[in-house]
Amino acid sequence: MKTLQIEPIGIIHSCYTEKFGIPRQPGMVKSAVAHLELFPAYNREEMLRSIQQFSHIWVHFQFHQTVAEGWKPTVRPPWLGGQKRVGVFATRSPHRPNHLGMSAVRLKDIVLEKGKFMLELSGIDFLDQTPVIDIKPYIPYSDSIVSATCGYARGEKADIEVIFSASAEEFCLNYQLETGRMLRLLIEELLQQDPRPASQKETKNSFGMQLWDVNIRWRVEGGGFVVGECMTLDHL
Numbered sequence: 156m157k158t159l160q161i162e163p164i165g166i167i168h169s170c171y172t173e174k175f176g177i178p179r180q181p182g183m184v185k186s187a188v189a190h191l192e193l194f195p196a197y198n199r200e201e202m203l204r205s206i207q208q209f210s211h212i213w214v215h216f217q218f219h220q221t222v223a224e225g226w227k228p229t230v231r232p233p234w235l236g237g238q239k240r241v242g243v244f245a246t247r248s249p250h251r252p253n254h255l256g257m258s259a260v261r262l263k264d265i266v267l268e269k270g271k272f273m274l275e276l277s278g279i280d281f282l283d284q285t286p287v288i289d290i291k292p293y294i295p296y297s298d299s300i301v302s303a304t305c306g307y308a309r310g311e312k313a314d315i316e317v318i319f320s321a322s323a324e325e326f327c328l329n330y331q332l333e334t335g336r337m338l339r340l341l342i343e344e345l346l347q348q349d350p351r352p353a354s355q356k357e358t359k360n361s362f363g364m365q366l367w368d369v370n371i372r373w374r375v376e377g378g379g380f381v382v383g384e385c386m387t388l389d390h391l
Contacts, residue, residue: 212290
């Protein structure tokens with residue numbers, strides 16, 4: 156058996172600073188954004204030449220927070236309610252050998268910031284500080300297979316009503332004016348995907364999650380969700 160040594164080429168700076176709330180697939184929350192910072196050896200203009208001709212790219216990465224937890228031969232995918240086990244190779248679980256993942260995301264722009272090239276991405280599903288292994292262009296005529304089937308991994312409709320309290324609305328507006336980050340839209344799109352673990356959908360009606368430097372408190376009410384409070388971490 157040969158041993159492969161792989162070094163990250165960059166790192167992700169994401170709006171998702173904790174695992175809870177991250178969508179199960181890329182593209183589900185279009186307002187979710189991240190910057191991909193390339194490390195010095197790869198932060199070269201010629202390595203990015205012509206990449207902006209592509210609207211989307213594949214990002215290969217490592218699920219870095221699960222490495223210490225090891226891998227599992229079978230897992231319980233959320234599409235099956237977290238009750239039925241299937242083989243790890245029939246899932247996109249992070250608890251897999253080598254802990255590698257790949258996501259097709261939109262390439263919004265490339266900016267030069269403090270002498271570094273940063274790739275601006277959207278529709279992402281990366282945890283902050285995720286190590287990036289490789290980047291490739293997304294090619295629709297070969298990467299999109301019209302006749303493909305998805306087994307138990309059925310699509311999910313974003314039809315859950317999300318209501319913001321007056322204080323949450325005000326906070327999101329002020330936060331966007333100060334940072335340029337579209338926090339309200341991100342929260343709404345994220346909650347419409349129902350990020351609750353299957354095991355907690357019947358037992359808990361109040362939740363918290365962190366986006367960037369903001370803690371968001373929300374609760375289940377009727378058939379939808381109510382965002383009650385938003386607060387920056389330095390005010391907690």
